[in-house]
Amino acid sequence: MVADGDGHSCPTAGEALQSLLERAVHESLNELGSSAIERAGGAPSQSVEFIIRKTVQRLVRETGSQLVADDPAQHPEVSGHHSEPLLADLSATPWVVWREAPPQLPRQAWEDDGSTKEAPELEVASNSTEEQPRRRHSSGGSNCLTYPGDHRARTSSSCGNLGIGDIPIRVHSGLTVTSNSAQHLMMKWNGRPRSALIIAKKGDSSVVATLQDMAAWLFFQGIVVVLEPEIFEDQPGLRTILKNARVFSGRDKLSRCIDLVITIGGDGTLTWAVSRFHGAMPPVLSFAAGSLGFLTPFPLDSWVRTLTQLLDLHQSERPLRLTCRMRLQVTVRRHGEAEPCSRLSHLQCLNEVLVHRGKSGCVAKLDVNVDGERVTLLQGDGLILATPTGSTAYSLAAGGSMVHPGVPAILLTPVSPHSLSFRPAVLPDSAVVRIGVPLSARCGAALSVDGRDICMLNVGDSLEASVSPHPVPTLCCATETKDWFTS
Numbered sequence: 204m205v206a207d208g209d210g211h212s213c214p215t216a217g218e219a220l221q222s223l224l225e226r227a228v229h230e231s232l233n234e235l236g237s238s239a240i241e242r243a244g245g246a247p248s249q250s251v252e253f254i255i256r257k258t259v260q261r262l263v264r265e266t267g268s269q270l271v272a273d274d275p276a277q278h279p280e281v282s283g284h285h286s287e288p289l290l291a292d293l294s295a296t297p298w299v300v301w302r303e304a305p306p307q308l309p310r311q312a313w314e315d316d317g318s319t320k321e322a323p324e325l326e327v328a329s330n331s332t333e334e335q336p337r338r339r340h341s342s343g344g345s346n347c348l349t350y351p352g353d354h355r356a357r358t359s360s361s362c363g364n365l366g367i368g369d370i371p372i373r374v375h376s377g378l379t380v381t382s383n384s385a386q387h388l389m390m391k392w393n394g395r396p397r398s399a400l401i402i403a404k405k406g407d408s409s410v411v412a413t414l415q416d417m418a419a420w421l422f423f424q425g426i427v428v429v430l431e432p433e434i435f436e437d438q439p440g441l442r443t444i445l446k447n448a449r450v451f452s453g454r455d456k457l458s459r460c461i462d463l464v465i466t467i468g469g470d471g472t473l474t475w476a477v478s479r480f481h482g483a484m485p486p487v488l489s490f491a492a493g494s495l496g497f498l499t500p501f502p503l504d505s506w507v508r509t510l511t512q513l514l515d516l517h518q519s520e521r522p523l524r525l526t527c528r529m530r531l532q533v534t535v536r537r538h539g540e541a542e543p544c545s546r547l548s549h550l551q552c553l554n555e556v557l558v559h560r561g562k563s564g565c566v567a568k569l570d571v572n573v574d575g576e577r578v579t580l581l582q583g584d585g586l587i588l589a590t591p592t593g594s595t596a597y598s599l600a601a602g603g604s605m606v607h608p609g610v611p612a613i614l615l616t617p618v619s620p621h622s623l624s625f626r627p628a629v630l631p632d633s634a635v636v637r638i639g640v641p642l643s644a645r646c647g648a649a650l651s652v653d654g655r656d657i658c659m660l661n662v663g664d665s666l667e668a669s670v671s672p673h674p675v676p677t678l679c680c681a682t683e684t685k686d687w688f689t690s
Contacts, residue, residue, distance in 0.1 A: 205445065206292060291455075293460035397427060402472060468499070477530075484676060535547035561648060568580065571615075613634055613668075
């Protein structure tokens with residue numbers, strides 16, 4: 204016992220914890236006795252583990268916040284909103300990304316004046332660090348990325364259709380193009396990752412338990428673990444269990460201080476994690492612990508082995524396979540205003556942009572333009588602009604096609620159109636789509652991005668959607684194609 208400023212005795216943290224443990228054991232035994240009596244009367248049985256876990260969770264909710272309330276200075280970052288960044292001392296580890304060309308791929312060649320000449324080699328340095336800026340060479344709509352020092356990436360076959368958009372070539376007897384669709388995107392940190400952001404699904408006790416174990420394991424490996432501030436509000440007991448965990452504020456630029464994002468949950472958890480980054484993102488490792496798992500290829504029960512390989516604890520120096528999932532960026536323009544509102548500019552979208560009739564009982568009336576060309580006037584429940592990643596979500600339910608995440612495309616899918624002439628369409632990733640509410644419409648429309656309500660579009664308003672320069676790099680469990688088919 205310790206005395207406060209008025210001379211009254213107060214229990215220490217150890218004494219409070221002892222009292223809590225005694226109460227937990229006592230109430231668990233009472234619950235076990237009651238369960239045995241109910242089971243004898245025909246009620247369904249409950250396991251001992253379930254009864255103990257339920258009792259402990261209830262006590263933690265009731266008294267967990269009181270255990271740490273006596274020393275708020277230990278956790279100033281989890282109370283209230285902060286105007287200063289909390290992760291300013293962290294800096295992200297640089298990493299490189301390159302395309303690995305498959306073996307025995309034919310080299311590019313063309314005929315010039317009757318003789319076959321080998322295409323010139325191109326070397327395009329590429330990584331995501333500030334020290335070595337990335338240069339992109341367009342090759343038939345695809346970005347050619349090579350890894351400096353990797354001889355496999357320096358062959359002409361690794362850059363796909365060479366000459367188109369890069370070096371003018373003269374063609375006499377037909378064009379021969381080597382596709383780069385069989386290449387694999389690889390990545391590797393320049394050093395060892397130093398920080399990891401863990402985002403877990405809420406309301407699942409097994410996920411919270413795995414989060415505790417994973418954070419403790421990463422601490423032991425010397426990794427700085429960063430958590431969401433909200434998790435300490437939902438789980439007050441974590442403040443004492445994960446004392447070394449850090450949180451971030453709205454002023455932190457996570458892309459500059461986080462090396463790895465780990466999600467524990469389903470596709471919704473990954474989408475929520477992506478929404479935390481308004482620009483570039485570090486690699487994402489997704490463990491499946493939700494109802495939908497199209498985007499979570501790693502099993503949760505083998506997380507130790509997965510992280511051991513990812514952190515290269517065995518020093519095998521093997522690169523990691525990567526899927527760059529395309530995102531859309533959306534900008535809303537109000538009728539009569541020359542410049543768009545900053546709050547509604549460059550919104551990032553991983554799955555789909557939905558323009559729908561909202562609460563109105565009338566059908567939505569939307570003008571659809573692609574690359575400045577008017578396509579159609581849609582009347583129906585709404586219109587979906589989906590990425591290949593989002594092709595297995597709302598777009599699929601509305602009749603759209605499933606598209607491989609490696610296909611650079613934008614899906615245009617109407618929702619219950621009042622017409623037989625407008626069917627789902629697939630556009631190239633270079634397309635700029637404009638959707639507007641015409642002045643002749645009876646009412647406006649609602650805009651949602653990745654399931655989040657953004658704003659209402661009044662008559663005369665419009666939005667513009669195009670490919671974002673910031674994709675989501677997700678780590679592969681096997682390969683990009685195998686992960687997609689097995690999901």
